[in-house]
Amino acid sequence: MLSSSACVGQNRIGAGEIKDTYQKLCSSCHGKQLQGGSGSSLIDDEWKFGSSDAEIANVIRDGAIKLGMPAWKNALSDKEIRAMVIFIREQKSISQKAVVEQMLAPQKGIYNAAGEKFTLEVLTEGNDIFWSLAFMPDQSLLITQRNGNLLHYKGNKLQQIKGTPKVWRHGQGGLLEVYLHPQYSRNGWVYLSYSETKDGNSGMTAVSRGRIKDGKWVDEQKIFTSAKSLHTGAGTHFGSRFVFADGYLYFAIGDRGRKHQAQDLSKPNGKIHRIHDDGRIPSDNPFINKRNAIPSIWSYGHRNPQGLDLDPNTGLLWETEHGPRGGDEVNLIEKGKNYGWPEITYGMNYSGTPITEHTHKPGMEQPKHYWVPSIAVAGIDFYEGKAFKNWQGKLLVSGLASQELHLLDIKNKQVVSDTIVLKNAGRVRDVATGPDGNIYLLLNRSSSKLARLVPVN
Numbered sequence: 001m002l003s004s005s006a007c008v009g010q011n012r013i014g015a016g017e018i019k020d021t022y023q024k025l026c027s028s029c030h031g032k033q034l035q036g037g038s039g040s041s042l043i044d045d046e047w048k049f050g051s052s053d054a055e056i057a058n059v060i061r062d063g064a065i066k067l068g069m070p071a072w073k074n075a076l077s078d079k080e081i082r083a084m085v086i087f088i089r090e091q092k093s094i095s096q097k098a099v100v101e102q103m104l105a106p107q108k109g110i111y112n113a114a115g116e117k118f119t120l121e122v123l124t125e126g127n128d129i130f131w132s133l134a135f136m137p138d139q140s141l142l143i144t145q146r147n148g149n150l151l152h153y154k155g156n157k158l159q160q161i162k163g164t165p166k167v168w169r170h171g172q173g174g175l176l177e178v179y180l181h182p183q184y185s186r187n188g189w190v191y192l193s194y195s196e197t198k199d200g201n202s203g204m205t206a207v208s209r210g211r212i213k214d215g216k217w218v219d220e221q222k223i224f225t226s227a228k229s230l231h232t233g234a235g236t237h238f239g240s241r242f243v244f245a246d247g248y249l250y251f252a253i254g255d256r257g258r259k260h261q262a263q264d265l266s267k268p269n270g271k272i273h274r275i276h277d278d279g280r281i282p283s284d285n286p287f288i289n290k291r292n293a294i295p296s297i298w299s300y301g302h303r304n305p306q307g308l309d310l311d312p313n314t315g316l317l318w319e320t321e322h323g324p325r326g327g328d329e330v331n332l333i334e335k336g337k338n339y340g341w342p343e344i345t346y347g348m349n350y351s352g353t354p355i356t357e358h359t360h361k362p363g364m365e366q367p368k369h370y371w372v373p374s375i376a377v378a379g380i381d382f383y384e385g386k387a388f389k390n391w392q393g394k395l396l397v398s399g400l401a402s403q404e405l406h407l408l409d410i411k412n413k414q415v416v417s418d419t420i421v422l423k424n425a426g427r428v429r430d431v432a433t434g435p436d437g438n439i440y441l442l443l444n445r446s447s448s449k450l451a452r453l454v455p456v457n
């Protein structure tokens with residue numbers, strides 16, 4: 001038994017921030033920056049005992065006594081060991097940041113990544129957060145601003161559409177997603193999601209559709225709303241994105257800062273929902289006959305979904321969601337399934353304290369891909385244009401805190417590669433393939449920008 005831990009009760013050493021625990025217990029051998037000392041470097045990506053999270057956790061738990069690595073199982077709980085693994089992964093990423101930045105920096109304004117050369121053009125700017133964008137048939141664009149404004153970008157001008165729904169401008173809430181009905185040219189329906197409140201103190205994500213005529217929002221119909229008793233006062237995790245598939249509208253609501261409600265089918269938050277385009281509930285939704293369940297629920301156990309798209313080649317529904325600190329996820333969404341938040345996660349609390357040691361549980365889906373550290377995933381889009389030949393069919397994933405755009409290759413329902421293609425241009429909120437094949441981005445910094453990536457031949 002290890003003497004340094006024998007006298008200390010379970011949870012005492014590891015309580016509090018994991019970085020302090022590391023400095024106290026580990027830095028004397030592995031270095032203050034994890035660079036190594038009498039123990040090996042923990043950030044050089046060389047792993048004597050295996051590189052998976054589970055193998056690293058095992059060495060920390062059971063030690064490698066003969067080599068001089070103590071066992072920590074009496075000093076650290078499993079969830080603290082899990083947090084330590086997350087901390088080690090974060091530190092490695094931080095140590096590589098400069099290298100990645102240099103690799104992705106443009107040369108004379110030309111970026112070069114994943115087999116494509118391109119420029120970044122800024123088209124227009126706004127003073128409040130640009131949240132979502134949607135192309136109109138005439139190639140003009142609708143852009144939501146979180147402060148509640150729906151903007152029309154046409155002929156290099158931004159014009160506000162008057163009369164859109166009143167939003168609850170609270171924390172991460174406001175006007176969120178905008179999406180056109182797949183038969184927009186025939187029916188003119190535009191869909192919006194936003195945070196609504198009934199008393200000014202609490203709220204929930206709602207969905208409305210309407211038409212735009214002469215610069216005005218008309219014919220509005222609210223197609224999803226929640227009873228006031230289901231609202232929460234939190235300013236976080238409203239979701240939300242839309243996608244249409246087989247005539248149904250799918251949309252996401254985040255857990256609204258009430259993480260255990262993500263597992264509760266009588267609550268709308270922490271769920272992906274499925275409704276008809278006019279708000280009616282499809283008769284084959286999975287929980288339609290379950291007592292007290294919200295009938296629009298399609299899947300549950302989600303933290304804060306911020307990306308939703310259909311793979312045009314397979315018709316499968318993919319989602320990205322914000323994990324906590326570590327544990328941003330890419331999920332393949334299927335009917336009635338439980339995605340595990342907060343029972344399982346690859347992340348820990350923002351404060352650096354553990355949430356759980358569980359990354360797997362029976363009956364709960366595994367993400368197809370996850371990021372530790374988190375990149376703060378936002379909007380996604382399967383690239384369907386012709387301009388970026390090497391990116392066709394791949395999934396573009398935007399990242400806020402990381403200021404990154406990723407390109408994921410998905411084969412046979414698995415993410416087989418993840419490449420960063422843009423870094424440090426701003427917080428990437430949303431991404432969409434334009435009708436011209438260029439890649440359109442919403443970037444948030446001190447101001448918000450509509451920008452596009454244009455290939456250089």
Ligand code: HEC
Pocket residue numbers: 022025026027028029030038039040041042046047048049050056059060064067068069070072084
């Ligand atoms: C007394 C010195 C010492 C302390 C304290 C110590 N380690 Fe180690 N650790 C080692 C040695 C020695 C090895 C064996 C392999 C090597 O690094 O050459 C090792 C191996 C490891 C490995 C496996 C590395 C690999 O290549 O697979 C991990 C992970 C690890 N330690 C994490 C920790 C953590 C986390 C702590 C604090 C809770 C800690 N160690 C505290 C000495 C130490």
